[in-house]
Amino acid sequence: MGEMEELRKEAESLKDQITAARKTVQDTTLQEAAAGITAVGRVQLKTRKTLRGHLAKIYAMHWGADSTLCVSASQDGKLIVWDSITTNKVNAIPLKSSWVMTCAYAPSGNLVACGGLDNMCSIYNLKGKDGNVKVMRELAAHTGYLSCCRFLSDTEIITSSGDCTCVLWDIETGTEKTIFAGHLGDCMSLAVSPDFKFFISGACDFTAKLWDIREAQCRQTFSGHESDINAIGFFPNGNAVITGSDDATCKLYDLRADQELNTYQDSSIMCGVTSLAPSVSGRLLLAGYDDFNVNIWDTLKSERVGVLAGHDNRVSCIGVSSDGMACCTGSWDSFLKIWN
Amino acid sequence: MSNNNASNNLIIAQRAVKQLRLEASIRRIKVSQAAAELKNFCLQNASKDPLLVGVPSSDNPFRPPKSCSLF
Numbered sequence: 001m002g003e004m005e006e007l008r009k010e011a012e013s014l015k016d017q018i019t020a021a022r023k024t025v026q027d028t029t030l031q032e033a034a035a036g037i038t039a040v041g042r043v044q045l046k047t048r049k050t051l052r053g054h055l056a057k058i059y060a061m062h063w064g065a066d067s068t069l070c071v072s073a074s075q076d077g078k079l080i081v082w083d084s085i086t087t088n089k090v091n092a093i094p095l096k097s098s099w100v101m102t103c104a105y106a107p108s109g110n111l112v113a114c115g116g117l118d119n120m121c122s123i124y125n126l127k128g129k130d131g132n133v134k135v136m137r138e139l140a141a142h143t144g145y146l147s148c149c150r151f152l153s154d155t156e157i158i159t160s161s162g163d164c165t166c167v168l169w170d171i172e173t174g175t176e177k178t179i180f181a182g183h184l185g186d187c188m189s190l191a192v193s194p195d196f197k198f199f200i201s202g203a204c205d206f207t208a209k210l211w212d213i214r215e216a217q218c219r220q221t222f223s224g225h226e227s228d229i230n231a232i233g234f235f236p237n238g239n240a241v242i243t244g245s246d247d248a249t250c251k252l253y254d255l256r257a258d259q260e261l262n263t264y265q266d267s268s269i270m271c272g273v274t275s276l277a278p279s280v281s282g283r284l285l286l287a288g289y290d291d292f293n294v295n296i297w298d299t300l301k302s303e304r305v306g307v308l309a310g311h312d313n314r315v316s317c318i319g320v321s322s323d324g325m326a327c328c329t330g331s332w333d334s335f336l337k338i339w340n
Numbered sequence: 341m342s343n344n345n346a347s348n349n350l351i352i353a354q355r356a357v358k359q360l361r362l363e364a365s366i367r368r369i370k371v372s373q374a375a376a377e378l379k380n381f382c383l384q385n386a387s388k389d390p391l392l393v394g395v396p397s398s399d400n401p402f403r404p405p406k407s408c409s410l411f
Contacts, residue, residue, distance in 0.1 A: 007353040014360035025368045033375035037383065045391065048402035068401075085401050182359065220363055237381045239374070257374040258366060281385035282378070283392055300379055325390045326402055338402055340395055 022259045030252070030261040034300035043284065043296050043306035045327065051082050051336035053089055058330035059116075060317045064105040067321035071112045072330055073103035079114050081126065084321075084328065084338050093124055093133050106151040111136065111171075113157055115146030121159045123171055139169045141176050148190045150199070152213075158199055160187035166201050168213060178216045182209060188230050194238040202229030208243050210255060222253040224260045231276045231287070235299075242285060242299075244273030250287050252299060264297040266304055275317045280324030288315030294329055310337055 056076035063070045071081050077098030081091040099117035115121040121139040144162030151157045160166045166180040185204030192199045202208045210220040231244035244250045249265040271290035278285050285297040294315055296306035313332035320327050326340045397403045
């Protein structure tokens with residue numbers, strides 16, 4: 001009994017130490033540092049393409065590395081690989097389980113992955129010999145739904161789950177290489193750092209965690225949100241993390257200062273953030289909300305600089321292509337839209 | 341039974357403290373430096389950000405240039 005009480009006291013003391021250490025380096029704010037730079041001005045993007053074909057809500061999308069192909073997942077039980085420029089469907093992959101919540105495109109372009117309420121991550125080979133797209137592996141070990149997955153390469157993928165853990169898998173053997181445990185709530189989203197050494201996870205315990213992939217360790221934990229974190233992404237230089245939450249705000253946390261630097265919120269926005277993506281310079285943050293809109297924020301000045309209104313239902317997913325040329329939104333209205 | 345629960349809770353608490361010790365020990369840079377670097381990254385890459393600066397239709401792969409046919 002005595003030891004539990006001691007541990008509890010030590011935990012509280014360490015939390016206070018962290019708070020104090022963060023305050024010590026807080027010699028200014030990001031908004032103050034950005035006060036002198038020119039405002040972005042109104043950002044008006046137009047829908048250039050509408051990708052039609054899914055028959056039910058779209059839950060996830062992910063751009064391929066070539067900035068042309070993208071994959072989407074819908075609860076109509078299909079993964080569709082699209083050529084976003086011609087709007088042609090390159091592949092339409094029927095899924096064993098229609099309760100899909102996430103999808104991912106491997107950087108090589110050879111594989112796509114998806115998963116959801118089946119608790120599994122299924123890997124599909126797009127470049128099979130006979131031209132047919134087949135399941136290559138089913139990664140099964142999570143005891144909760146698969147909320148997100150991201151490839152490190154054709155041989156490794158990271159998944160996040162409603163079982164509160166994230167896992168690094170060896171795709172060839174279909175086994176778990178590393179289990180990242182520590183979140184106290186369902187893991188909802190993950191993102192891999194530009195150098196592939198770290199990943200971040202956002203969870204229903206209202207925190208975001210930075211994980212060292214090879215050391216298998218949680219390095220930092222970021223709090224501040226007042227509800228579930230649904231979306232997470234890296235600032236393009238890899239030194240900051242952006243989160244989106246059911247508390248209707250997005251936040252930017254700097255990794256090296258170990259603290260929150262900005263909150264993106266407006267009293268008129270009262271619904272949850274479902275998805276987010278920064279533009280390639282990091283200056284713009286595009287975030288999808290439950291109210292069917294995407295709000296565009298100036299990440300430095302914390303001002304709303306644009307709105308993308310075009311969907312007839314919740315925007316569930318958003319992604320900016322790697323060359324920065326376009327933003328893709330996916331919605332419960334069953335359509336994907338390409339904007340620039 | 342209750343012994344198992346107690347020792348489980350102890351292990352969980354020990355792990356939590358170990359993790360907090362790790363997180364408390366990291367080196368932190370000043371916010372002024374972090375903010376300056378974020379700001380500089382944005383400004384240096386602004387011209388290469390199509391969503392920020394706009395894309396002329398001739399360079400926009402999603403927008404074929406309009407052609408006018410006269411018969």
